[in-house]
Amino acid sequence: MNLKNIKQPFLENFPGDFSKNPIQRNTPKVLFSTIDPVGFDHPKLIVFNEKLSEEIGLEKFNDTDLDFLVGNNLPENIKTYATAYAGHQFGNWAGQLGDGRAIIAGEIQNPEGQKTEIQWKGAGATPYSRHADGRAVLRSSVREYLMSEAMHHLGIPTTRGLSLSFTGENVVRDMMYSGNPQEEKGAVVVRTAESFLRFGHFELMSAQKEIDTLQKLTDFTIKNYFPEITSEGEQKYKDFFQAVCTKTADLMVEWFRVGFVHGVMNTDNMSILGLTIDFGPFSMMDEYDLNFTPNTTDLPGRRYAFGKQGQISQWNLWQLANALFALIKDEKFLEETLNSYGTYFWKAHDAMLSRKFGFDGVKENDEEFFTNWQGLMQELQLDYTLFFNLIEKIDTVSDLKTEFQKISYTILDEKKVRKLEDFIRQYQLRLKKNTIEKDESVNLMKNNNPKFLLRNYLLFECIEEINEGKTEMLEKLTKALENPYQEIYPEFSAKRPSNYDDISGCSMLSCSS
Structure with a gap:
């Protein structure tokens, strides 16, 4: 792969902590901390996304690239880091959070000028790991890699999976928070996106009253990811907020179109670019149920249930509006924009449903x-x-x-x-x-209307097979998800088998999933 062209513009533009200390701590007044991946002695590649690699400018894979895919023996030009952000989790202010399992390699640019951020998930602890080890288990890594690719091929804005690898070590996890921790195989997924910036990055700077850095971050975001915004002064930030609202509403409509339930729509899991981000206790919906949530942590309130995702996205945008108020300084504009969000969302939602039914x-x-x-x-x-x-x-x-x-x-x-x-x-x-x-x-x-969806029970079967060293199911699912509007495998176009109704990982999942 072509690793020489990986850059770190984020490090060059914002204040950071360069101590490379993985111990959890608060990092006030900074947006990132440099940190090295932990390194793994016996990694093994499970799958590599050749098409994506060439598309983003990394070119073809060879055996020596496995080190990069798990964060080992990195070239000198790659300075790795994790970002700090804040957020509201299940409706409550959680304070400083950050990339607890994600370490960023930097940004690559392809010949067409498209820029893509690359990061490892599961490559070790960062200052934002909150007393966790920063590792990832196989099941969560398989789910993220496959589902992010499935969303892309469905035509839905999303982060994407570049590779999936065994780390060669076991990780202890309590899958359902039931007091029954077990060893599981560890894995690292390399994921990509135009940017991993979240609502929470802006919330953190606002909460810390770092208004200069907040403005610099917003200007950076507009310049790099919203080139259509050409206004100046306060109007520039108004146009930015309006654009984020539109992208977010459009994403929610797409989730409704295919029956995707995110499961944990905290503000720190909301992409500023309107991407589907952070695949944890998600699910594609089997039987239609507006009250369905796949997340055990979301019970009994069902805050993040399927039918509430439009409402919750609006609530999250209110929090972003509060964070940007220091730049926009127009309460009436923010209220009117957010109050019109529901009108825009439902109009787009009904237009989407009309297409699903074949209406004109x-x-x-x-x-x-x-x-x-x-x-x-x-x-x-x-x-x-x-x-x-x-x-x-x-x-x-x-x-x-x-x-x-x-x-x-x-x-x-x-x-x-x-x-x-x-x-x-x-x-x-x-x-x-x-x-x-x-x-x-x-x-x-x-x-x-897709013919194929990556249902949780199919992911469950795939994970079980990979654990046993088999890849046939992985290969079939990859082919099917790349062609979701065709019925390539009729056996996948059937309702969930009843024997999977009450199996953890098929019907309900935890945030550890």
Whole structure:
């Protein structure tokens, strides 16, 4: 790989701590701490993303590159560091946080001028590890690598996975926080993004009243990642905040489109660029349920449930607005922008749903149709993805009960079947109001409704196989997630098997996942 062109612009632009001390501590008035990866004696590569490597300018992999992929024996031009940020966690101010398991290598630029930040996750402790060891286990690393790639191929803004490697050591984790810690295989994932800047970076500087650094950070972010913003003075920061709101709302709509539930939408897990970031206790939704949360830590309040993600993103933006107030200084503008966020989100959300149903746009009474659909989905416990795959070919379905039973997680009695029949009649009547041809309607559905989703039970099976030294499932899932709008493996286009309903890692996960 081409490692000579990796740069560290963040180190060059902001105050930092250069002591390279991994012991946890507060680092006031700085945005980063230099830190060395811990190093591993017996690493082993599991998978390397050749396509991504060439796309971002690192070029092809050779055997000597394994050292870089786990943070060993790094070239002199790479000065590694972790960043400090703050955040609200489950609605409460948590103070200083930071990259507890992530260490940044720097930034690479490809021949087209695209810049990409590269970091290791699981390569050792940093000052922000909060008494943890900074390592990562295999299961969480596999989940992050595969899911970030799955989101990319679904067309959703996200961080991405460059590689996944065994570290050659075991790590002790209490997976469900049940007082039963166990040894698990350690791993490192190398992940990439245009930038890993979060709401929390801005919150930290604001909370510490480091307004000069806050302004410098905001200017840096606008210059490097929001080139469309050309205004000056206070208006520049207003335009920046508006752009972040729009990117965030658009991301939430995309999560709703595919049924993605993040599971832990703390402000420190919110990307300033509107990327899906930090894949922990996430899940793709099986049976449709607005109250579904995959995170055991989120019970019983379900703050981060599927149906609340739009609302929570708005709450998080309020916290970002508070952090940026020192630069914007216009309370009315911030209130109006945030109050209009819901209007923008729901308009975009309904437009997205109309495409999933093959409608030519949102017409009068469609909101009532969508509400009735949500109620039907929850009552009949229908699989979210498989429902849309089925109605795409509804004209060829002769036995509704039989076909919909295949995608339901409950028994469809006669009363439920009648409700289903009534809904399908209403749906077909609505399709007749379209001003587009049927082929165009079907294409809308095909382009917006994936045939394959990386469900948790598939990840569970893949992790079990990798633990046993097998990679067949990994290879199949990689091919399937690269082509999510095609049915390459029919066995993956089925509802979650019942034997996985109550297995940890398939239905519910913890923040340790």
